[in-house]
Amino acid sequence: MATWNELFERGESIARFPEREVQEFVSLLERRFTERPLRIWDLCCGAGRHTVAMAARGHEICASDIAAHGITLTEAQLSEFGLSARTAVADMTECPWPGATFHGVVSWDSLHHNTLENILTALHAVHKRLDVGGLLMVTLKSTRADSFGMGTEIEPGTFVQDSGREAGVPHHYFDESGIRAALDRWTLLALVELRSDYVERCPGFLDVNPFRYTAWGVLAEK
Numbered sequence: 001m002a003t004w005n006e007l008f009e010r011g012e013s014i015a016r017f018p019e020r021e022v023q024e025f026v027s028l029l030e031r032r033f034t035e036r037p038l039r040i041w042d043l044c045c046g047a048g049r050h051t052v053a054m055a056a057r058g059h060e061i062c063a064s065d066i067a068a069h070g071i072t073l074t075e076a077q078l079s080e081f082g083l084s085a086r087t088a089v090a091d092m093t094e095c096p097w098p099g100a101t102f103h104g105v106v107s108w109d110s111l112h113h114n115t116l117e118n119i120l121t122a123l124h125a126v127h128k129r130l131d132v133g134g135l136l137m138v139t140l141k142s143t144r145a146d147s148f149g150m151g152t153e154i155e156p157g158t159f160v161q162d163s164g165r166e167a168g169v170p171h172h173y174f175d176e177s178g179i180r181a182a183l184d185r186w187t188l189l190a191l192v193e194l195r196s197d198y199v200e201r202c203p204g205f206l207d208v209n210p211f212r213y214t215a216w217g218v219l220a221e222k
């Protein structure tokens, strides 16, 4: 069973370029808050593509991930570009910087890698650390995602795949009511299902598919 740390050590599942939506999110925070630098938490930062992109815009970035090798890659990229950020190996259920507060938190393609209870704990930890009016941008797998139902269901809606790139990694899938319940303490500014409707799928599709899976895009305010 591969852990994220092992995937990163093998050079697998490393996304290199920032998502356009994350850049838009930073622009939105820049319009919303006059304080500079903005304080932004990249929760489950992976190999650091968004940490680097946001630090390059002059903001104070905190980046955490459970995979130590992800943090090593993040630090290497930061130093390559002459940038800095606070980094920590930490589980998504905790904020590893005592007393830190944020204008924004971004968690791209990550929080669904857990049981529902832990995802809710993570969302609670984010809520506690956001300034009032602060924003969360998160993507979460939809029950309409390509891999929904694959592997072993370890609790309702949470599957661990038995084979492929992400064998051993849990995925929780949200339907609309599930996502609304998970975010019930937030003001939803946008809840978007980012749809991919596959017409053809080869055997071993998940290992070759370069396109997005169907996910919820959430922009929420504290």
Ligand SMILES: C[S@@+](CC[C@H](N)C(=O)[O-])C[C@H]1O[C@@H](n2cnc3c(N)ncnc32)[C@H](O)[C@@H]1O
Pocket (backbone or CB within 6 Å): 004, 005, 015, 043, 044, 045, 046, 047, 048, 049, 050, 064, 065, 066, 067, 070, 090, 091, 092, 093, 107, 108, 109, 110, 111, 113, 114
């Ligand atoms: C698909 S990657 C996305 C990384 C990054 N957000 C990006 O967009 O490039 C998922 C990330 O979630 C992290 N992750 C998975 N489970 C975690 C947990 N329990 N606590 C913290 N990070 C976790 C993995 O280590 C991995 O870096």
